[in-house]
Every structure is written in structure tokens, then in C-alpha cells.
Amino acid sequence: MTRRIRPAPPSARVIVHLRRARDLMDARFAEPLDLDAMAAAAGFSRYHFAREFRVAFGETPGAYLSRRRVERAKDLLSSVNLTVTEVCMLVGFTSLSSFIRRFTELVGCTPSVYRRTVIHNGGRPPVPGCFLMAWGRPAIPDKSGSAPAS
Template sequence: METVVHLRRARDLMDSRYADPLDLDAMASEAGFSRYHFAREFRNTFGETPGGYLSRRRVERAKELLASANLTVTEICMVVGFTSLGSFSRRFTELVGCPPTEYRRRMVARGGPPPIPGCFAMAWGRPLPAIADKHPGEPPP
């Protein structure tokens, strides 16, 4: 049971920092395991490899952005953490059943909320500066 707690910490890391360049060593470190033990235990516990889980989370976020943000497919690919448009399109098609451009076309045809301007979507994904330590009138660092 304690193993699951450690694995959940690594999965939480992937959920919260899916767009960051996470590698197997970083995920295993979060769980407190060697990379090989972590990969084996993660697959046994959650039914997929850590890399498979991370790319699935990235595709889930990409689906939201394709349906609601005014960003190109390439921009969305990079925003969600993929480094290659080819690997993004291949994984997206594998999981969703159609390429990202086709998915977007289908979502637009269905209607829905107006697209979020790309500049807002990009800014929303960036971390905000910590302001808890600042006092009113104090200049930024």
C-alpha cells in the first residue's frame, strides 16, 4: 500500500506539470524509486507506462485547447509539452481516433463557446510570480 502512495506522488507531479519536460528520472525521484523499479511498479499499478500516462494527460489538455483556444496546432503541441509535432499528431490520433486538425474541425462544427484568444491561453499556462512576500508599493525584483 505504501508503494501506491509514492507512485501517486509521481502521478500528481505528471498531472500538475504535464507541460514541463519531465523524464523518467524526475518522475522516479518524486516517487523515491530507481527509474527501473518505478517504471515497473507504475505500469503494474496504473496499467500503463509513465510515459504513456504523461502523453495521455498532454493529449487530454490539447483536446481542451483545440476546442476552445485560438492557437495553431503547433502552438498547442508545444504548450502541452510535446517537443515534436509529428509525435504529438501520432499520439493524438492514436488516442482520439483522428488528427488534431480534424478534431478541431469537428469541435468548431458543433459550435460552443467562442475561442479563447491565443495570448490569453498562453499567459494562463505560465506560472504567476509569488506576491505573498511583497508589500504594497514595493518594486518587483
């Protein structure tokens, strides 16, 4: 009988570096983050980072990032009147099929079914998508170079 040897948990010093990368993923989940950018935030090589992240947090960096994106998508689907495709792109997925597949894997139903269930159960009234898009749009500087007053 072969016994698997579990890797030792990362030291507190390593955890501090891994948290920097996790904070980056939490803050910039909608941007196209790759393993190199996450590893650079932690100050590790990409392979060492992926290995240590999995040991420390129990999932790969990619799985963590996609889970954060799905969490944000659930919030948008239950509160904003945007299409599933728009939500998919807003949270950082580049493929609708991979978004639906990961969403279903984590939530247990498709995004459309999730939205219908939330509405059926008396969820919040959806905010029109145009408000969300206008609110999230950065201020455009005027010709003098300063941003308009809000």
C-alpha cells in the same frame, strides 16, 4: 501451454509513492519530465518505478504523461484560437509529428480534424490566443524586485 504469471499488485505503501509521481505528472505535464525525475518523486530507481507504475496503473509512465498532455491539448484545441503547433508546444510535446501521432492514436482523428469537428458541433467560441498567452505569462518584477499588482 505456458501460463503468464501476473505480478502481484503493489502494496498500499508503494501506491502512495507512485501517486506522488503521478501527481507530479498531472501538475507539471507541460514541462520536460523524464523517467529519472518521475522516479525521484516516487523515491524509486527508474526501473523499479517504471515496473511498479505499469502494474499499478495499467500503462507506462510515459504513456500516462502523453495521455495527460493529449487531454489538455483537446481542451485547448476546443477553446483557444492557437495553431496546432502552438498547442503542441504548450502541452509539453517537443515534436509536432509525435504529438499528431499520439493524438490520433488516443482520439481517433488528427488535432485539426478534432478542432473542426468541435466547431462544427457548436463548441465554445475560441478565446484569442493572445489572451491565453498573456494570462499564462508570469508577472515580471519591476526594478524594485516586487511583482506588479494585478
